[in-house]
Each structure stands twice: as C-alpha cells, then as structure tokens.
Amino acid sequence: MSYRSNRDRQGVIAPLFAFLLPVLLIFSAFAINLAYMQLTTTQLKIASDASSHAGGRALSFHQDTDLAIIEMDRYARLNPVAGTQIVIPQDDDHMQFGQATLVNGKYEFQQHSKAAADADDSSVIVNSVRVFAEVDTPLAFRFQTAGETFNPIRNSITHQRDRDIAMILDRSGSMLEYTNLPILDAVLNNRLNNNQISQAEYDLANVGDRLRVYKQYYTNNVLNEMHQLADILDSNNHPLAAAVRESVEYATSFQSNLRGTRHPLDLSVSTPAGGTELWRGRQFGNRYQSGMVNAAPTHSRWAALVGAMNGFFDVLEQTDQQEQVALIVFNNSIEAESVLTDDYDLLRSIVAGIVPLDGTNIGDGLYAGLQEVVNYDGSGEPANSRRFAEKMIVVMTDGTNTGGREPKPVAVDFKAQNPEAVIHTVTFGQGATQQAMVEVAEAGGGNHYHADSAGELAEEFREIANIPPTIFTY
Numbered sequence: 001m002s003y004r005s006n007r008d009r010q011g012v013i014a015p016l017f018a019f020l021l022p023v024l025l026i027f028s029a030f031a032i033n034l035a036y037m038q039l040t041t042t043q044l045k046i047a048s049d050a051s052s053h054a055g056g057r058a059l060s061f062h063q064d065t066d067l068a069i070i071e072m073d074r075y076a077r078l079n080p081v082a083g084t085q086i087v088i089p090q091d092d093d094h095m096q097f098g099q100a101t102l103v104n105g106k107y108e109f110q111q112h113s114k115a116a117a118d119a120d121d122s123s124v125i126v127n128s129v130r131v132f133a134e135v136d137t138p139l140a141f142r143f144q145t146a147g148e149t150f151n152p153i154r155n156s157i158t159h160q161r162d163r164d165i166a167m168i169l170d171r172s173g174s175m176l177e178y179t180n181l182p183i184l185d186a187v188l189n190n191r192l193n194n195n196q197i198s199q200a201e202y203d204l205a206n207v208g209d210r211l212r213v214y215k216q217y218y219t220n221n222v223l224n225e226m227h228q229l230a231d232i233l234d235s236n237n238h239p240l241a242a243a244v245r246e247s248v249e250y251a252t253s254f255q256s257n258l259r260g261t262r263h264p265l266d267l268s269v270s271t272p273a274g275g276t277e278l279w280r281g282r283q284f285g286n287r288y289q290s291g292m293v294n295a296a297p298t299h300s301r302w303a304a305l306v307g308a309m310n311g312f313f314d315v316l317e318q319t320d321q322q323e324q325v326a327l328i329v330f331n332n333s334i335e336a337e338s339v340l341t342d343d344y345d346l347l348r349s350i351v352a353g354i355v356p357l358d359g360t361n362i363g364d365g366l367y368a369g370l371q372e373v374v375n376y377d378g379s380g381e382p383a384n385s386r387r388f389a390e391k392m393i394v395v396m397t398d399g400t401n402t403g404g405r406e407p408k409p410v411a412v413d414f415k416a417q418n419p420e421a422v423i424h425t426v427t428f429g430q431g432a433t434q435q436a437m438v439e440v441a442e443a444g445g446g447n448h449y450h451a452d453s454a455g456e457l458a459e460e461f462r463e464i465a466n467i468p469p470t471i472f473t474y
Helices: 013-062 065-077 114-118 181-193 199-206 211-220 223-235 241-256 275-290 301-316 344-353 362-373 407-417 434-443 454-465
Strands: 095-103 106-112 128-134 153-160 163-170 324-330 334-341 390-397 422-428 445-451 470-473
Touching: 013 065, 013 128, 013 153, 065 095, 065 114, 065 128, 106 114, 106 128, 106 153, 163 301, 163 362, 181 199, 181 241, 223 241, 301 344, 301 422, 301 454, 324 344, 324 362, 334 344, 334 362, 362 390, 362 407, 390 434, 407 422, 407 434, 422 434, 422 454, 434 445, 445 454
Parallel strands: 163 324, 163 390, 390 422, 422 445
Antiparallel strands: 095 106, 095 128, 128 153, 153 470, 324 334
16 A cells, blocks of 8 residues: 655645636626616616606606706716716607506506697596616626626606596585484484474474475574483483484584574474464575575584595695695585695685575586686686696585586596596585496596495595506516
8 A cells, every 4th residue: 555645646736726716706706797787777667757756746746858868967967877977868768758558457558759749638647757768888897708898777657647527516405404314313213203203393304395494494403402312311321412412412503503603593492383482493494595604514414524624635736746725615506716836725724604595506506617627618618727637537426416507417528538637526425326427427537435324435445535646668
C-alpha cells in the first residue's frame, strides 16, 4: 500500500477557481441585470400610475385636457426611472383621453383623440386618461452577445367618476306625515273601541280626500293620553314604548308649528266630539293644507329625508373629488333651490328649512332637474355644469304623480339624448307608486330603491352616494 504526499495535491483549487470565476461572474451579472430590470419596470409603473392619476384629477378639477396633459407630464418627471427623469411625449399615442365602460365586470378603455375630446360634441364621452410610459436604459452589465439597453413600456389608466348630481325631492303635503302611521292607526282604533270617539269621527278620519289629515288630527287630540301610555310602557320595558314616545314628539312638533292657528286644539278632550269638534277637524285640515310655519315636524317623512340627505352629503365629503349637487324640489310647482355646487353645508341648511305643501308633480320636477345638469333643451350648458363629469339624477317621492308631464316619457327622452347619464329613483312609504318609479329608473339606466322607514331611507341614500369615485385599471 502506498500513500501520496499532501504536497502532490497542492495547486488543485487555484485552477478550479480560475475556471469557475468567470462562470460565477456571468451568473452574478445576469442576476444583477434581472434585478435591475425588475426595479426599472417597477419605477416605470410608479411613474405611469402617478402621471395618469394626476391627469385624471386635473381633468376632473379643471375640465381641460391641456391642463391635464401639463399635470401628466409634471408627475412623470417627478418620478425618475433608473436614475433618470423620464419625458412622456405629449401626443395621442402616449397621453390619451377616452371613455372607460364596464363590460362583463371589467373596465374597457375606448380612446378618443384630443381634438375629439375638445370638440363640442355631446356624443364623445371623456371620463378617463391613459398614459404610455417607456424608457431606454443601459443594463448594469453588458455582454457582446446581449442587447446593451433595456426598453420597458408600461401603461396606466385612471377612470375618474366625477359626478354632477341633481337631487330632485318630493315636498308634497304628504311629506308632513308621521313615518310610523300604524301607531296612529292603533291609537285611533283604541279610542273608537273604548267609546272615546264617535263613529262619525272615526269615519271622518278614515274616509275622504283628507284621510291622513283627519287621522292625525284626532290622534293629536289624545296627546295627553299618549304621554301617559308612553310612561306606562316605559315602566314595563315594553318594546312599543319608544315608538309611542316618538309619536308624541311628532304630534307636539306638528301642532306647535302649524300655520294660521284659528282654533287651538284641546288636548284634554276624551269624549266623543259634536258638530263643533268635527268642524274644527275640517279647520285643522285647512291649516294643514297651508303648511308649517318654520320646518317639517319631528319624525315626519320630510324630517327623515333631511337626515338621509345629511348622510348623503357626509359620504360625498369623504370622496377624493368635489362632486357638485343641484337641489330641485317639487309639489304642484317646481323650484330649483340651488344650482350645481359643492357647498354641502349650504345644501344641508336649504333642505332643513323646506316645508312640504300641496301636490306631487313628479314629471315636471324630473324635467326641471335634468336641465340643471345637462344641455337638455339646446339652450346652452347650465350654470356650473362640468363637461367631463358624469351626470347622475336622483328623484325621490312618497306618492303618485298628480299632474303635468308623465315621468317615464321624460326619462325616455332624456336617456335618448344623454346616453351616458343615469337616473336613479327612490320611493318612500307605503303610499308611493313603486312600479311607476321602477319604470323611470329602467328608462334612465339606473336603479330603483325603496324605503319604508327613516333608517332604510338613510341607508339607500348612502348607497347611492357610495358609487366609487375613482377606479384604476392597470
């Protein structure tokens, strides 16, 4: 057996290292180039996203494509790629304007030339910008057989759903009603069953053109009794205690705020009324028809609408952009309470100060509201309307159309002339004609919402306001 000396193996590692070193350097260079390419691509994506987002916001705020291009260019330069400031060509191939539409759950971008976007053509809808960014940068390590530069291209689309909104609200007399009419029915029936009102009084409260008016009158006349009933229910933790207490608050607010009081109500009356009392009931009806002095009663339908509108404005205040709202109210006549504005506090105060009265002219109210957000009759753009903003119309009613235009043909005509705009409808309470308003929403390409309570109404208005304002498509 023979043994080789350690001296015989000296110098083996050096040739091996000399052989492997170039291989290691080559793999390291590839790894570094790969990381560099990934970093460059990521930086380019950040630059294109920032550019498109800035362009979308500028288009939203200024309604001007030239200013949008300036912002796209500025934000692209603020985000260097591979240590170099990038410049995006300001042409239709790299800075694009167009329309993003939802198709099968995914947004698709349809480009319009800048010239078309700037033209006065209502058929050209611009709600999005797309930016194509590219860079030509040398690789960290270059080889004789490999390309010496890296040329990534990235694009980003910002779809900005700005809205000019017309809120068209029913201020008819029925909006004075209490939101929990079954409580009033229960009190009235209880008084009849206990011989506290006559059959004539009961019939007067339940029959005729002013059914709801007289029902409220006779229910209000037992206000003291309702106070006592609420105390008893409270002491027994009865689930109806809060509802009865609320109805007391409504009746108190209603009576203290009626216009033209000629015969103060005797709230202590607990015996059947004679001819004088029935006549006073009719006088109450006349006063009711004249409306309220300062504001709608607490817990009335209009008070519920005031709360729902406050919630609507609260949501709009949380969105990225300043959405504009026009306020139109209708009864027998139509009144534009405000042109398009983003002063939500002003709108809150206007809604809170409106007093319901008279009938329900839904069709004319809808027609007037449409003119606040679009060039509906060809007479020119309405005040404060933004050309690139989407048009959304919300019409709310608790009743049935009582005169003037029929609302569905108004919606059909409007949608034919303004296909990009949307009409949503909201009905409130059991007396609203839901089917008719469903048809208006369908004709206007929108949704129909129904609420039976103040809480449901507030939730529906929040849902409408929560339509996403900004969507990014990568």
